[in-house]
Amino acid sequence: MIAAASTSFGGVISYLTSASNWRGSSGFLERILQHFEYSAETLLIAVAIGLPLGLLSGHTGRGGAVLSMLSNASRALPTLGLLTIFAILIGVGLEAAVIPLIFLAVPSILVNTYVGIRDVDRSLVDAARGMGLRPWQVLFRIEIPVALPLIVLGLRTAALQVVSTATIAAYVGLGGLGRYIIDGQASRNFAELGAGGVLVAAFAIATESMFLVCQWFLVSPGVRARARTS
């Protein structure tokens, strides 16, 4: 059994290191780019939906319960089931894959943003108002910078979920790294299947690292220190 495991492991390694598998329209480079395309498009739309809603409801203090409920419901929806439904309703293609992924990404962004803004020390907000700052200014100059660790965490969580789940695009004839997993499974080619898995994991780790670096640069040092001790 160990011999079998090592030959399949060896098979995965040789599949990954074979130069011809990296080039061409079905090569790793192309599929990584496609995977990035699906993930990026999803996250941009999810941020456009989740961030403003979270900021608005966090700042005004209204609608938090409703948004929280909707987010939990959205999280419970099976992404693969949504994919099949949308593929049948609107046809096989990019939209059918991206819409379910948006359902997956929005909750993290929305809820984390809302909680982050709500958690900003009320005395800071009071002091800002006392200094004469208008609501817009309070939001952008006080609340967002202080809430940034949680907001970026929400983005990071959403990004990680999207990158790992964008493999489902392969079910509807699209590309991406899921192609290797689904094709490898269908034709019992474990080298291909394993290679796909390794690449998705590497992509996810790279995404996580990128967000950690962004967080380090974006979050002000004072807030960073406070977030660590709180």
Add this chain to the structure above:
Amino acid sequence: MRRFLLPTAIVVMVAGLAACGSSSKTSTPPTTSSSASTTAPNPSVVIGSANFPENEILADIYADVLKAKGVSVTTKLDIGSREIYYKELQNGTLNVFPEYNGALLDYLVPTATAATTSAVDVALTQALPSNLVALQASSAQDKDSVTVTSAFATAHHLTSISDLKALGTITFGGPPEWKTREEGLLGLERVYGLSIDFKPLDESGPLTIAALNDGTIQAGDIFTTDPSVTKYHFVALADPLGLFAAQNVIPIINKSVATPTITNALNAVSAVLTTADLVQLVGAVVNDHVDPSTAAAQFVQQANLG
């Protein structure tokens, strides 16, 4: 102590329901009958099926006729592609399987050229390993096909797969494993000289049907007994070069369960099963949402097999 009574009761109930639900696919073995008096009692049989309704129905039909003869039966339904379930048939985990003679032959011998039912049966018997035996093939056939919408067929005057060559590159939808199959992309390109832009979808499933209907793909792999063919008026293009070999339903069994009772029961099914039966059975399950085991039981009763 009292506080925990209700939550504990709920957890136990849910666990019990989950256990009941998970065992719904396997059937409980009945007591063996006393019909086999001097010969050894029939061995217990494990029937497998692939993960599409027609094959599930066939496995249920086999299960019903064998149970009626007093054989102890368990079913292992919904196994994925042939690459997976054939291994289980070979190593004895499964010992009865409703197969399709042409597809199995092609899987065992990729270079096989037999296309007619009799030629395929002969070649299959030679190709099977020593522990497996092919029983009688039925007249019922369920083939892969190159299917188009009737509008597309009329617009481009298509009657056979060869007619597609004149259209240049066509978008074709099928299961992912077609990319490496001879009775798939490889054969269409090599035997018919087609240029194909392949969209890996599902095996004659809702995605392929939807894609065919809305024009995302120009042609797709739709099974000839699929209810969508009559529902949406699809046209299966003729296969003059015999790329898609005969696909008769045929029981493949392990020699260890090849007792006269079992082989006669399964051959009796092959003798009466027709393609029209398959179309009707699959239509009932897919379009009218009849349970596969119910549809199978009705067929067995109407055909006087049980």
